[in-house]
Amino acid sequence: MATATYPPPPPFYRLYKDYKQDPKSAPEPPPPIEGTYVCFGGTYTTSDVLPSLEEQGVRQLYSKGPNVDFKMELKSLNGELQLHVLELADILIERPSQYARRVEEISTVFKNLHHLLNSLRPHQARATLIHILELQIQRRKQAVEDIKRRREEARRLLNESLATLDGH
Amino acid sequence: MDIISQLQEQVNLIAHLAFNTVGTLQRDAPPNRLSPNYPEPPAHTTEDGTNFSEQPKLMSSALVKAAKQFDVLVTALPISEGGEEAQIKRITELQAENDAIGQELQKQLEAAEKELNEVQELFRQASDNCLNLKKPDDS
Numbered sequence: 081m082a083t084a085t086y087p088p089p090p091p092f093y094r095l096y097k098d099y100k101q102d103p104k105s106a107p108e109p110p111p112p113i114e115g116t117y118v119c120f121g122g123t124y125t126t127s128d129v130l131p132s133l134e135e136q137g138v139r140q141l142y143s144k145g146p147n148v149d150f151k152m153e154l155k156s157l158n159g160e161l162q163l164h165v166l167e168l169a170d171i172l173i174e175r176p177s178q179y180a181r182r183v184e185e186i187s188t189v190f191k192n193l194h195h196l197l198n199s200l201r202p203h204q205a206r207a208t209l210i211h212i213l214e215l216q217i218q219r220r221k222q223a224v225e226d227i228k229r230r231r232e233e234a235r236r237l238l239n240e241s242l243a244t245l246d247g248h
Numbered sequence: 249m250d251i252i253s254q255l256q257e258q259v260n261l262i263a264h265l266a267f268n269t270v271g272t273l274q275r276d277a278p279p280n281r282l283s284p285n286y287p288e289p290p291a292h293t294t295e296d297g298t299n300f301s302e303q304p305k306l307m308s309s310a311l312v313k314a315a316k317q318f319d320v321l322v323t324a325l326p327i328s329e330g331g332e333e334a335q336i337k338r339i340t341e342l343q344a345e346n347d348a349i350g351q352e353l354q355k356q357l358e359a360a361e362k363e364l365n366e367v368q369e370l371f372r373q374a375s376d377n378c379l380n381l382k383k384p385d386d387s
Contacts, residue, residue: 154255154322162315165266172270186266193259200252203327206335213342220349227356231363238367 130198141192154196161189251325258318265314269307276303 096106116125132140141160142153168182249257281288 150327151322151325155319158315158318158322161262161266162312165269165311168270169273172274190259190263194256197252197256197259200325200327203332203335204250204252206332206339207326210335210338210342213339213346217342217346217349220346220353224349224353224356227353227360231356231360234363234367 130195130201136191138191138195139188140195141189142196148196148199150196150200154193157189157193157196161186161193164189251321255318255321255325258314258321262311262314262318265307265311269304269311272307273304 092107099106114126116123118124142148142157164182164186168179168186171178171182
């Protein structure tokens with residue numbers, strides 16, 4: 081069934097024949113999957129975290145720790161990258177056959193740079209959330225003020241009309 | 249584009265410039281003298297001259313400019329020093345404030361709707377009275 085060119089829909093639809101009359105006669109939807117699952121032949125995981133550099137087999141050049149100073153590390157990595165490019169140029173002049181190690185070091189620096197930038201993304205997401213919440217609070221306050229003002233104005237108009245009618 | 253994407257683009261640009269520089273130099277460099285026994289190799293003058301000696305300078309200045317731009321972007325990063333815990337605390341505070349304001353908004357909205365219904369009812373009664381008063385004149 082899984083490999084036919086135009087496979088028929090799964091046969092579960094027959095179980096829901098009497099759903100309108102009796103919602104309990106049909107099976108409940110399956111609970112959410114936890115952990116890893118297989119979809120179209122590929123394995124996927126339900127927890128999306130950035131894999132650390134050691135898991136990808138890349139040496140980590142910046143200091144580990146709970147709070148990494150991103151700006152400083154990014155700048156120092158940038159300087160290191162420039163130095164490595166200079167080293168590559170030098171070694172191509174003097175001992176051209178030993179370029180491979182320098183190239184590998186350059187690619188390690190690039191991988192570290194990209195990993196640092198990727199680990200900034202959760203911070204950015206939380207900052208965006210804070211910004212959205214602040215905007216929403218401001219909009220709600222504005223709406224409360226508007227409603228209060230309109231109610232006051234309506235009450236004033238009613239009182240005026242009452243005074244006019246009484247005078248009449 | 250947000251600043252982290254700009255930083256990522258800048259890193260890719262630096263990589264691009266770096267391997268372009270090295271690759272161009274490798275491709276276009278004139279042959280070098282290997283040993284004092286053999287004579288100097290014939291200089292290939294069609295591409296050389298002003299074009300070739302300026303290329304390394306141009307490319308390396310482009311590379312350094314890109315690296316400086318990266319530094320400028322890094323300085324412009326709006327990272328607060330609080331870290332994750334401070335952000336999460338701020339988020340819970342904002343959520344609590346948001347809920348309070350939302351409830352007050354709901355209260356005001358309900359009161360305003362009630363008043364609207366009352367006014368509509370009064371208007372209905374007044375218009376009915378007007379119509380009832382007018383009837384004997386028409387007939």
